[in-house]
Amino acid sequence: MISFDVFDTLITRTTAIPSGVFALMQDELRKNSMYFDVPEYIRENFVDLRLNSEVLARKSYCNGALEDITLHQIYDALAMTGTLEEDIRIKLCVLEREIEYKCSIGIEQNIDKIKGYIKQGEKVVLISDMYLEEDTIRKMLIKADPIFEKIKIYVSSGYGKTKGSTNLFWAVKNIEKAEFSEWTHYGDNPKTDIQSAERLGIKAQYLKFEPLLKCELKALKYNEKNTFIQQTIGIARNTRLFYGLTAVKAIGSTIGGAVLFPYVWWIIQESIKKKISRLYFIARDGFILKKIADIIIKELGYQINTYYIYGSRRAWRMPSFNKSNSDVELLLNWSHPNNIKTIIDLADVFQITESQLISFLPNHYKKIKCFTAANFKIIKENLAANNEFKEFLYKIHENKRMEVIKYLQQEIDFSDDNMAFVELAGSGYTQLCLANIISEFYHYPIKTFYFKMDRVHKNVNCRFFDFLPSNLYLHVIIEMLCRAPQSQTIGYKEIKNKMVPILGEEEGRAIIQHGIYDYIEGIEWFTQEYVKLIQSTDIKPYKLELLLKYMDYIAKEPDKEVMEFIGGMPNSVTGRENKVIQYAPALLRRDIINIFLKRTYESIETYYTGSALDYSVLRSNDRNKKLIEFCKKNHDTFIGKFSRIKKILVEGRYQQGLQYQIPLDMIGKRIILYAAGNIGQSYYQQLKRYNKCKIVLWVDKKYEQFREMGLPVSNPEEIAKYKFDNIIIAVADKKTADSIREELMSKGIDAEKIF
Incomplete structure (x- = not known):
């Protein structure tokens, strides 16, 4: 004979944990007028009362001879409040059965095992420790598969015996006239299904039920009554269970889906309200977002068309440069200025050659190898005021501008304003550039949806719709959840009378190797299952509670698997990198010493290539974390001071972007700064900015030249x-x-005063 457990073996619930059923009941009691005759005290406290009433019922009725309770006995215990009449008790029992039925869902892979045994001619029965009645359980099973219409079900509430005591197994043996030695039992509970069965000589087969992940357990803590969180986590858990999702696929179905789905749902609902019929998802962050949108639109029959548009800051910013968009300082301020360290870097921002840029620089800046904050500021201001340079940029990028226009006109329907673009995160500056490019032929403000914007914008050419106006901790993490299996768009070219995008190569390959397709598959399965839930319930998918909890979890205390996936994600910071870098690369010992011991006021980019140092620290092993704490503790002690002096002496040179140190005993003193080259300017800016010393004089034999600057x-x-x-x-x-x-x-100056 073959027997199967029922709950979490053949069927499960759409809620994260069983008490989620009671949370759904409480919601129904509160909002449905047909239950307003239930005392308010019961309606407002139903979850807590229901859970505690079950405990009381077990204590009262399970006295040795009786090992389990019935649903009616639980409500008898609830009636001890003195506020429940018999008709109300019956109404609550009916509601619980209805909600249980509505939330039940079959576990197909295990149901298929039963079908296989029946096909082989084996006798199959079901055995369940449950307070619900056999009829109710059978209805839930038949909902999952009609094969359960005639299979015998043994329920503890009907026999007063449980599997845990082995007495329910004995009852089944006697009724079915079965032998323990010829009996195999399947179940998910290690104690009642496996250990109890094995004690009797029954062959037990463990069918592991999908556990909740750390992030889900943390989100549920203190939120068991939140039906949105219960159902969303339940769907994610069931998706992993049904489709066997593990590793990166599980991250996609659990975190990626739960975070990105609300945003896409909101976009679609807002589009319907605003009569937007065309959504253009911008590469690369729009790749996954479009996949989610396409599933929602198809399954729910929305009349919205979606498209994928290749674009990037690299492809659109400089081609947008013209007389109406010629603010060089604004362009540089939105181009990761801390990463602009050399003339080559600066030329790359403008997408011109080094020699072309040098021709517009003052003579005394043409040979600068690396920028200090002071000379970069001067160069920026000089170029911003140089109309000849602006005219040069406009002319040299004119062809690129025409290529962008040709591509956009080929891909986008500009016939009316019933369209919007979809982005993920950013300043909105690139969209302002896009608006400038298309203003020649499109005379409406362009509409763009964002998950999160960095700034508040008011612009006549652009209308921004921000899903989450906020300043999230490590906010760039949201971009790591939305990577695409491709590199950034560099530009466009014409092939056989069609404009096609030019894409980079290395980063796209690295993202694919990192497992992005598995991650996307997990998101797609979650989306499919979540849409089914939307179709059968009144869940509000755009709620932010779980999204914010997950974002906080990912940023501050992720499990190792999530941390490695996010931290190791290939991520170009500026779009100008010539190699693949990670979002939060693991720190080597030398990185730690440079960043936390030797560094003073120079920018972090001098030593760190990633986007999130705090996350790199999270990724560090215990040994490196101890080294980080040691370096932080000793940064301002003799150890730190000595290490910085040693670095200068050993290297015999100054690194790119380095802000040079002074001995601690000079702090608060009157200082004369001798020399005004790169190093001198760096010292000057450092001392002025941080007010550590008083500069009484700054001298250089070429002082007239520097005064001109x-x-x-x-x-x-x-x-x-x-x-x-x-x-x-x-x-x-x-x-x-x-x-x-x-x-x-x-000239008589004491040598001890000279540093």
Whole structure:
């Protein structure tokens, strides 16, 4: 004989945990007028009362001879409140059966096992420890599959015996005249289905039920009564169970789906309200979003068409540069300026050659190898005021602008304003550039949906719809949940009279190798199952409770699998990188020492290539975390000071973007800064910004040249007129520095004051 357990073996619920049924009942009691005759005390506290009444019923009725209780006995216990008449008790019992039936769903892979045994001629029975009646359980089973119409069901509430005590197995043996040695039992409970059966000599087969993940358990904590969270987590768990999703697929179905589905649902509902019939999902973040939208639209029959548009900041920003969009400073400020460290970097932002850019720079900046904050600011202001440079940019990108226009006109229906673009996150600047490009032939404001914008925008050419106006911690994580199996769009070219996008190569391959297709598959399965739930319930999918809990979980305390998937995701920060980098790369020992011990005020990008240092710290092993704490603790001690001096002496040069250190005993002193080159300008900006010392004088023999650049540099002869505590020689070349030192000492300045 073959026997099967029922709940979480053959059928399960659409809620995360069984008490989710009571939460759904409480919602129904509160909002449905047909239950307003139920006392308000019961309606408002139903979940807690129902759970505790079951405990009381078990304590009262399970006295040895009786091992399990019935649904009616639970409501007898609830009636001890003194507020339930018999007709109300019956009404609540009926409601619980209805909700249980509505929430039940079959586990097909295990039902198929039963079909296989019946086909082989085996005798099959079902055995369940449950307070619900046999008839109710049978209805739930038949809903899953009609094969259960005639299979015998043994329920503990009907026999007063349970599997846990083995007495229900004995009852089945006697009725079915079966032998334990010729009996196989399947179930999901290690104790009642496996251990109890094996004690009798029954061959037990464990059918593992899909457990809730750490993020789901954390989200449920203190939220068991939240029906939205209960049902959404239930769908994610069941999706993993039904389709055997593990690893990256499970991350997609559990977190990716739960976070991105509400956004896409909101877009679709807003589009219906705003009479938007065409949605253009912009690469690359729009790739997964479109897949979700297409499933929703198809299954629910919405009259909205979706399209995928290849575009990027790289493809659209510079081609948009013209007389009405010529703010160079704004362009650079929205181009990750901390990553612009050299003339080559700056030229790449403008998408011109190094030699072309140098021709527009003042002579004394043409040979700068790396920028300080001061000279970058001056260069930026100089270029912003250079109309000849702006005209050059406009002309050199004119062909690219025409290519963009040709591609957009080919792919987008501009006939009316019943369309909108879909983005994920950002400043909105690239969309402003897009609006500028198409303004020549499209005279409506362009509408764009965003999951999260970085700024509040008011612009006549653009209308932004922001799903989550916020400043989420490590907000770029949302982009890691929305990667596409392709590199960024670089530009466009014409092939056989059709404009096609030019894509990068390396990052797209790296994203595919990282498992993006498995992740997307998980999201698609979740979306399919969630749409089924929407069709059968009144769930509001755009609620933010679970999304925010998951975002917080991912950012602050992810499990290792999630952390490695997110942190290791290939992610170009600026779109200008020439190699693949990770969102939050694991830190090596040398990285930790440079960042947390040797670094002072220089930008983090000097040492760190990722987008989220805090997340890289999370990814560190215990040994490296201890090293990080040690470096932080000793940054301002002798150890930190010595390491920074040693770095300068050993390297004999200054790294790109480095803000140079001063001894701690100079803090608060009067300083004369000698030399106004790159290093001198870096020192000057550092000391002025952080107000650590008082700069009484800044000198250089080429002071007239630097004054023309707007820098307050004086003749070294002025030193004699000032009172000071120390002189800092801001020169990298040792011979030059020694020469300056000797010259100062020859004028009677104490060698101990010279650094």
